[in-house]
Amino acid sequence: xxxxxxxxxxxxxxxxxRIAAPVLAVIAGLVAGGIVMALGGHDPIDAYISxxxxxxxSTDGLxxxxxxxxxxxxxxxxxxxxxxxxxxxxxxEGQLIAGAIAATGTGLYATVLPAPLLLVAxxxxxxxxxxxxxxxxxxxxxxxxxxxxxxxxxxxxxxILFMDYLIFGPWGDPKxxxxxxxxxxxxxxxxxxxxxxxxxIGILLAxxxxxxxxxxVERTPWGFSVRVAGGNPRAAxxxxxxxxxxxxxxxxxxxxxxxxxxxxxxxxxxSRLQEGISVNYGYSGVLIAFLAxxxxxxxxxxxFLFAALVVGSYALQTTGVAQPIATIIQxxxxxxxxxxxxxxxxxxxxxxxxxxxxxxxxxxxx
Amino acid sequence: xxxxxxxxxxxxxxxxxxxxxxxxxxxxxxxGVMNLGVEGMMLMGAVVGFIVAVNTHSAVAGFxxxxxxxxxxxFLHALMTIGLRVNQIVMGLTLTILGAGLSAYIGTGxxxxxxxxxxxAIPIPGLSSLPVLGKVLFAHDVFAYAVPxxxxxxxxxxxxxxxxxxxxxxxxxxxxxxxxxxPVFLIRYVAVxxxxxxxxxxxxxxxxxxxxxxxxxxxxxRGWIAxxxxxxxxxxxxxxxxxxxxxxxxxxxxxxxxxxGVPVSTHLLAMMPxxxxxxxxxxxxxxxxxxxxxxxxxxxxxxxxxxx
Numbered sequence: 001x002x003x004x005x006x007x008x009x010x011x012x013x014x015x016x017x018r019i020a021a022p023v024l025a026v027i028a029g030l031v032a033g034g035i036v037m038a039l040g041g042h043d044p045i046d047a048y049i050s051x052x053x054x055x056x057x058s059t060d061g062l063x064x065x066x067x068x069x070x071x072x073x074x075x076x077x078x079x080x081x082x083x084x085x086x087x088x089x090x091x092x093e094g095q096l097i098a099g100a101i102a103a104t105g106t107g108l109y110a111t112v113l114p115a116p117l118l119l120v121a122x123x124x125x126x127x128x129x130x131x132x133x134x135x136x137x138x139x140x141x142x143x144x145x146x147x148x149x150x151x152x153x154x155x156x157x158x159x160i161l162f163m164d165y166l167i168f169g170p171w172g173d174p175k176x177x178x179x180x181x182x183x184x185x186x187x188x189x190x191x192x193x194x195x196x197x198x199x200x201i202g203i204l205l206a207x208x209x210x211x212x213x214x215x216x217v218e219r220t221p222w223g224f225s226v227r228v229a230g231g232n233p234r235a236a237x238x239x240x241x242x243x244x245x246x247x248x249x250x251x252x253x254x255x256x257x258x259x260x261x262x263x264x265x266x267x268x269x270x271s272r273l274q275e276g277i278s279v280n281y282g283y284s285g286v287l288i289a290f291l292a293x294x295x296x297x298x299x300x301x302x303x304f305l306f307a308a309l310v311v312g313s314y315a316l317q318t319t320g321v322a323q324p325i326a327t328i329i330q331x332x333x334x335x336x337x338x339x340x341x342x343x344x345x346x347x348x349x350x351x352x353x354x355x356x357x358x359x360x361x362x363x364x365x366x
Numbered sequence: 367x368x369x370x371x372x373x374x375x376x377x378x379x380x381x382x383x384x385x386x387x388x389x390x391x392x393x394x395x396x397x398g399v400m401n402l403g404v405e406g407m408m409l410m411g412a413v414v415g416f417i418v419a420v421n422t423h424s425a426v427a428g429f430x431x432x433x434x435x436x437x438x439x440x441f442l443h444a445l446m447t448i449g450l451r452v453n454q455i456v457m458g459l460t461l462t463i464l465g466a467g468l469s470a471y472i473g474t475g476x477x478x479x480x481x482x483x484x485x486x487a488i489p490i491p492g493l494s495s496l497p498v499l500g501k502v503l504f505a506h507d508v509f510a511y512a513v514p515x516x517x518x519x520x521x522x523x524x525x526x527x528x529x530x531x532x533x534x535x536x537x538x539x540x541x542x543x544x545x546x547x548x549p550v551f552l553i554r555y556v557a558v559x560x561x562x563x564x565x566x567x568x569x570x571x572x573x574x575x576x577x578x579x580x581x582x583x584x585x586x587x588r589g590w591i592a593x594x595x596x597x598x599x600x601x602x603x604x605x606x607x608x609x610x611x612x613x614x615x616x617x618x619x620x621x622x623x624x625x626x627g628v629p630v631s632t633h634l635l636a637m638m639p640x641x642x643x644x645x646x647x648x649x650x651x652x653x654x655x656x657x658x659x660x661x662x663x664x665x666x667x668x669x670x671x672x673x674x
Contacts, residue, residue: 145651154594161634161640162633165634283466331464335464338457
């Protein structure tokens, strides 16, 4: 018998494998991250114990993880929502900052409003700021088909520089002596805390937005048309679904979600516009959306996991392991997930075909 | 006068790494593989080249290590996208984030240090004393001088050699190329890895030659500008080179304007290269969207022999 091996695509992997793949990818990513730490002369077991104690294994850590998970849920959702129409929103970072800028502007200048209303106005302004920044990036995509990855990405750098301009210039705190932050926001514009905790209510907002986005995309006729458009743009055009407007609207929604993250970070964590208001949340959001496979509800789980990694990695610094290890592990998890997907998408088919001589011996024609 | 001479001269210095990275990406894309990990590969090249240069006091060793680091990340991209047929966009973005994380991790403790190496400008005797042109064109280091030759060599390779024909075929019609005996997979692997090595060199140019220091995320989106340059240059090495020099000039203008103290915020001036890239991209794409001049037909698609 002649034996030949070939890879062929299979139509959907077994359910158990599809569930196991992300779990295995996370484990493989942690192991590989451990190898990176070991190569740097650190004990990975000790390191992971510190990560655990610094994040999920202590009350303080758990609270920090929830606070850190808030922007990550939102930026992950922003990316996943856009992915539903086949758009790559790599501009979460810029939209988050645009949201923070809009919220700060509202806080500094709309002071006629009483504090609780001002806070609400700031949050809404954050959404509008993020939406506008994203819509701006969607226009070249919708009108001339220019790849949105590059456009959204460049707008990150522009947003960061614009924020720098504001905090070093017109909005700068004159008492900051060249430090990079804006004037203080009016009293009463901080997000309230969840009763009995140190966690601001942003996480609740994030959960509500996640459910809302899920309902909008998965359960409404509009969401259905969007998903059709994402799955098969040509079919969408035949069905008369206006793609141009949908692309802009979906990217604007995506941007609004990222912008909300900016307003929440501003009112819940930093209380001033400042450099580092986003610690690569936009980029982590991309990885989170990949890990959740674009499923809106899975984004929450993935964001919580990544938040624990980041918060845990702050605790690591005392052991001498540099904080960027969290980013490395996140990226490695995705690499393993992608590799796992690839392995699941194909199956190695062993085909046995009779050799010419065998066919001849059996009296047949080859 | 000296303002423009300085801007043009700095423009060539800043255009040099852009050209290396963009020409590398061009090679990979002409073979059909889009690698959005240029920024990550440049950062890895920057940090590895810098560390090696600091510790060995050898620029050559630094650049060799940088090329190897870029190539290693590119190999991962090739393995995933060509071997395992993972989506090139997803993998490229992941590669950028991985490169940013890894470079920040291994570069901890190196910020503030300086490489004790000297890549000095080598003024070309006679030519460098020409007015204006001398300073702009003929007073640079060996990497800048090599750029036009690299672009010409790639042009020659692509359009005048059998290997180039194979490479273009792998990017345009991989099925047909494979059927006629072209080693499509091998060519794509090599193209991606060479592209990564060039991105690594570009990164090291920033850290070892230009700023002579390492800072986290120091390439600041230059890898993405390189990717945009390939589109802007319609996948042609000569146009990509010219584009890189133009963008280098815009970047240089920003520093020179800051230098002469124009009354505009440095942060707003620093936006120039990004805004310029966007405007030029929109203009280029508007012109070429109906006829995708130069864009390889199979760009971004994994080649599956079984689906031929």
